[in-house]
Amino acid sequence: MKNLDAKRLFALGVVALVSGSAFAQASASSVQLYGIVDVAYRRTNNEGPAGNTAQSLNQLVGGGMSQSRWGLNVSEDLGGGNKALANVENRFGADTGAPNSGATGPYFQQSWVGLQGGYGRVTLGRQYNVLFDLVTSTYASYPYSPYMDVYKPEIGFALGARADNMIKYMAEIGPVRGALQYSFDEKSPTGGKTVGAYLRYAADGLAAGAGYESYKFASGKEVEAWTLGGSYRMGNWYFNAGYGENKVDALTSPTDLAVLGAMWQGTINGGFGGPAFLLANKRTIYKVGAGYQITPQLNLGVHYFHAKQSGASAAADATANFFTMAADYAFSKRTDAYVEVDNTRLKGNVSLSSSAAGGTVNGAKSRTGFTIGLRHRF
Template structure:
């Protein structure tokens, strides 16, 4: 009897080991660049001053992450992710939220994937999966007007469901405000279709502030890839309900040019159109260029204005994991808007190295 019990116990242990296969993967990016920015003085008296910095993430924000997968059999997996963003120049965290992503979920071959926690929103997903600005990098970390339209790119307290069939992908997200004074309640969906050389898609997301006022973000676009050539185009709109007060309704393209004059802080709506191209010269060299045009209508005339943004990048791959890049960008603000220091134009020059593991 004892021998039979021992045999059954050993069989159970061996069966469990075969049934649940777990893996933990450590990944990351370390990116740093030397950057010079013109017209970057803090005040009107110094707005012509150029500033030189060691940029802690030129093409990509430096990060360290952990992916967890457990194969539970029958096409079902448990998945989880923790990702920390860091400043490569100082070794400090980029923001108060130490974990920029922190989610857990289940993935099924038949029913799709559901994830719960702090994660990228559907606007960020559609931009980076369907019409990224550059073929070799979805956006330039140090200069990213398109990400400024994505309602902070992440949401807390989120439940997201993703399902794919052939070239069709759908996503929905819901996040709870949980009584926060800053709000954060959201709801939205994404639809994407990719076939051969083409990919098209769009998304809509509504976010509420602490007072229940809404901002609605809509975007659509696509890309075309043929051999070494990559072309992309997109449109986006952020429409704000009167009285919306969350930090999302900051200045036009504030994520790349800094705060604009105070009159721009409350927009009624913003639109952005963009076109770009990347050409792979050979196995190591990629050349890319992108242009964005944004227009803002304010709640008062003083908030009306526009912005033109342009960037070119030459990227050289030493290997599959390490590359170096040269980048130039230019910003021009018009209408009733200016930069916080009174300037209307700004240029940036950047040279950096990026390693992925």
């Protein structure tokens, strides 16, 4: 009797396993865990306080080329060419394990759900904005990265790169792709209503596009941003060029100014600081760069950025020149090592910030950085 019961239980177990497997195959669902762990040594000069700027800073950073992260991609086949999609992604500093490389911002930098089919793709939640999508997919500085996380002047013009409470629609017809975004402010004290769109073309090694986005502050005033550019692959060569612009209404609210400051950020995202930083009502940036794949494992890249800001008074006028070059060596498809050198030079009533003075500006007009790191993707 006991043997008979055991056989029945075994048979039921087999049926359950087979049924579960068949159901999984019929629904064609997948859950993918992915991530990047990136740690680098970085040295920068002119990091001392005002009056004694000639000090260097040596640090281990938890994201040199890429910010460390982990995430889940979910996909379910709904039949008829339709899919349900979802994504959550957390970012952290691999040097300390702290979230978001500084314990700021939301736990999930991305958290969205969506549907995809012959009509395109609709996603809802916190996600990348159209400016970031366009630049990183069309004329990224380093197509295998797509930029250096410790030194990324171009991202300081992307209005924060992500937005909360966003609805985004994307459609692709042959080599042409377009997207629209809208996000709700939900009466937030920091604002947050956005409207944006981009259009791009990519075929035969050539990619080009343009995008626009506006952000409305809590006061009702706005910052408008647009960008255009392109890239071209020719054999082992990769060339890219782009332009970006931000125009801002005259802001007086400290809350609005804090939001704008967070968008423009600091030295890694534009290099501006000092009395003129938030006096500007217009900022522009030009970028040009090239890359060369010496071997299947070794890539070289060099990039130049010129940024300028202006305002209602001459005190806001300033310029910045950024230069960066990097070599990346791939040990495998997942693991690579890199070396990068960068230089920043400012002119006008602006200066660089000082780590030795708690991140406040120190009067320095130039800075050179050196980064060497190891990255693993899974």
